[in-house]
Amino acid sequence: MIATQRLLILCVVLPLIANAAPAALQKDMSFITARKLLLKEKWKPINVHAHDDYALMGVEHELAKRNFKEFDSCSIDYSNCIMRYKRGGECLTVFTIGEKIKYMKVVHWSDECPTEVY
Template identity: 35%
Template sequence: MELRKLPVGLLYVVSFSVQAVDVPIKEGMPFVSARKALINSGWKPNPTYSGEFGVESVLVRKGYPEIESCTEGVRYCSFNYVKDGVCLGVGAVGEEIKGMKVYAWAFKCPGKE
């Protein structure tokens, strides 16, 4: 039986392309605009919050099912999206959803509790 070697370059290209997903958002961008751009680019909200109380449940009821969590006080919130099996977490800060600004994002799937 003859064994063939899989070119390492092919593996590199496949793994690199998963991490090199282009997202249409920028740091400081209003969250509402970033969300719209993501959805228009094929990203889908990835619901992760299953609680009944807190700011997160209010955001779910207002139509933001992708909320994962928010801090108290100055709100730092995490939102999750998925596209073609790739997860995207977006961090936004602000007191109200209309005033929130994107401060970070990462290609990371939310953890399960």
């Protein structure tokens, strides 16, 4: 009975975990490479700040200049950025580190959605 319950849990939970993160996404992958893979996998950038007067700071200027509108926020002191994507009803939040786009690396990701999805 216990083995059957474990098998049932694995059959239900593992597909949910697998769908939560793109198969190609890896820790320490360059943000540019990760972004290309996400777009290829049909993840669409969420422009969190499309309807507000968000003041750009630090690497956000460079991201905006390159039309990478998916940033939610980037810290100045440690250059962490939060990037937001959606695909159908799924959300993907990618956390990066790096002071310049060419040096930005993926450090973590989750299926967290922004408060409002545009």
